[in-house]
Amino acid sequence: xxxxxxxxxxxxRGFTRRAFLQLCATVTAALALSPADAAEMTRxxxxxxxxxxxxxxxxxxxxxxxxxxxxxxxxxxxxxxxxISLAFNDTLQAAAGExxxxxxxxxxxxxxxxxxxxxxxxxPLPQNxxxxxxxxxxxISDLKHAAGGAAAVVAVxxxxxxxxxxxxxxxxxxxxxxxxxxxxxxxxxxxxCPPIAEVITGVIMYxxxxxxxxxDRLRRPTNFYGNSIxxxxxxxxxxxxxxxxxxxxxxxxxQGWCLFELGCKGPVTHNACPTMKWNGxxxxxxxxxxxxxxxxxxxxxxxxxxxxxxxxxxxxxxRAGVIGGAAAAGAVTGLAVAAVARSRQDRAQKNxxxxxxxxxxxx
Amino acid sequence: MNGASLLxxxxxxxxxxxxxxxxxxxxxxxxxxxxxxRPVDHSEPRxxxxxxxxxxxxxxxxxxxxxxxxxxxxWDIISYLFHxxxxxxxxxxxxxxxxxxxxxxLRWPGLPGGVIAxxxxxxxxxxxxxxGHRMSSPVLRRLSNFDDYFSWLAVFAPLVxxxxxxxxxxxxxxxxxxxxxxxxxxxxxxxPFGKIMHVILFAFSRxxxxxxxxxxGAAL
Ligand code: SF4
Ligand code: SF4
Numbered sequence: 001x002x003x004x005x006x007x008x009x010x011x012x013r014g015f016t017r018r019a020f021l022q023l024c025a026t027v028t029a030a031l032a033l034s035p036a037d038a039a040e041m042t043r044x045x046x047x048x049x050x051x052x053x054x055x056x057x058x059x060x061x062x063x064x065x066x067x068x069x070x071x072x073x074x075x076x077x078x079x080x081x082x083x084i085s086l087a088f089n090d091t092l093q094a095a096a097g098e099x100x101x102x103x104x105x106x107x108x109x110x111x112x113x114x115x116x117x118x119x120x121x122x123x124p125l126p127q128n129x130x131x132x133x134x135x136x137x138x139x140i141s142d143l144k145h146a147a148g149g150a151a152a153v154v155a156v157x158x159x160x161x162x163x164x165x166x167x168x169x170x171x172x173x174x175x176x177x178x179x180x181x182x183x184x185x186x187x188x189x190x191x192x193c194p195p196i197a198e199v200i201t202g203v204i205m206y207x208x209x210x211x212x213x214x215x216d217r218l219r220r221p222t223n224f225y226g227n228s229i230x231x232x233x234x235x236x237x238x239x240x241x242x243x244x245x246x247x248x249x250x251x252x253x254x255q256g257w258c259l260f261e262l263g264c265k266g267p268v269t270h271n272a273c274p275t276m277k278w279n280g281x282x283x284x285x286x287x288x289x290x291x292x293x294x295x296x297x298x299x300x301x302x303x304x305x306x307x308x309x310x311x312x313x314x315x316x317x318x319r320a321g322v323i324g325g326a327a328a329a330g331a332v333t334g335l336a337v338a339a340v341a342r343s344r345q346d347r348a349q350k351n352x353x354x355x356x357x358x359x360x361x362x363x
Numbered sequence: 364m365n366g367a368s369l370l371x372x373x374x375x376x377x378x379x380x381x382x383x384x385x386x387x388x389x390x391x392x393x394x395x396x397x398x399x400x401r402p403v404d405h406s407e408p409r410x411x412x413x414x415x416x417x418x419x420x421x422x423x424x425x426x427x428x429x430x431x432x433x434x435x436x437x438w439d440i441i442s443y444l445f446h447x448x449x450x451x452x453x454x455x456x457x458x459x460x461x462x463x464x465x466x467x468x469l470r471w472p473g474l475p476g477g478v479i480a481x482x483x484x485x486x487x488x489x490x491x492x493x494x495g496h497r498m499s500s501p502v503l504r505r506l507s508n509f510d511d512y513f514s515w516l517a518v519f520a521p522l523v524x525x526x527x528x529x530x531x532x533x534x535x536x537x538x539x540x541x542x543x544x545x546x547x548x549x550x551x552x553x554x555p556f557g558k559i560m561h562v563i564l565f566a567f568s569r570x571x572x573x574x575x576x577x578x579x580g581a582a583l
Contacts, residue, residue, distance in 0.1 A: 260457070268367070315376065335398060
């Protein structure tokens, strides 16, 4: 089965060549490939061997998989997962219990060293990983084993990519991102809470045809994460003109002004929301009037509050206490310094009167 | 440390320490100076209105006297460009206003980003010119010490990094923004301890001088 090409698989399932080309067009458009690269992708997809994809879930909420399967282009997602490549996913498959585990083992053994491992969810480390176990095995040992046979690992969602919600302060389970554990295989981070469905499928298709995509310093594919939300935001002209909505229902909000003052993290968030949008290109959060939470960036839960403007200080210090304490300490220091200076002034005065001041002798 | 954690630090603990140092330093220096013993002037006052002289000097020293105008007026104008540009950038830019609102509850309308960038650009150019002048004029050079150059840097660094962040220069926006906020912290923390303290002390020193001379009947 591993030797079949993608085109053969699709043909067997009754897809016409026209449908295949349509699939290619969707993917290449999502990837914003040049026409030459798009043609190359189509050519390679035809002859590429059907990839094996193993999908494992740890500390996660299944939102990423929901995003994927409920996207408005289920055609694409289901094509990839049902018809092209998915060998194992414990949430989607019908099998359960030991049958499921043995299906996973068989799939992994068959494609050992070659499969693409998708992971969603973070991995807890303390107590030998006891906070997350699957079939009696800790997530950490399961992941280490699975990664051992993977050609590459795709960390889907912010939990897998950067720790996400489980990692948020105080991180009770000692969760870490996948890249903290998998160090000897390429890791691609497809962050987002959840990531856009077309981004997940696009990355998988790209990997299948061209191999590893170009990554940014957080290992996210630059195809999708190269721009900040702010760079591509249609409300940007209002930001530049200094026009900001101050509450969710003021005149500015109605006029579609910039959401910076309402806490928008768009300026420091890299994702494809403004261009690819959600729900099959319907809209994205800022377009619906809500500031960007920064969900595709590390530590986005702990940035001081979703509705606090980006520029304001984070932290929960007692402002009056800190400033008042510092001012009081300043006053005490000032008085002490002045007392010393005064006594020096007095001494100098006395010396001058008694004529013993050598520096300023009395005439 | 990457850009994100730098920004978190600069907006969080870094800012907190900076504001505490600002409060400590400003109060220390003001109390320290105001609690000094004033020398008693035994001479007969020429006028009972010495303090008027003090008040006048606070403003009249803001412009060069006629005798010096030809020599220094252009530098005064450049210095004004720097000060005004800097004030507009700090007080007119909405993200800055939000910081002030967050600390004090005060707020006022902001200016468009382009206007801010224009004033900030003028301010930066003026600062560079002033540094060049300081380093090339033999007199000023001898009068300058570490404080002058460090204070210049503490003022200049947030300005350029702010402009860089605005124009999205440098390959990581978060890093540039983090540096901008960090240099802002440095400026706040350093303000009371160096010559930048003149933003507060200028009025006190001018008023003191003006009052003393006013009492003696000197022309101000
Ligand atoms: S709404 Fe957010 S992303 Fe859009 S311009 Fe304003 S700050 Fe930038
Ligand atoms: S707009 Fe921001 S918070 Fe919302 S999905 Fe996109 S990156 Fe995440």
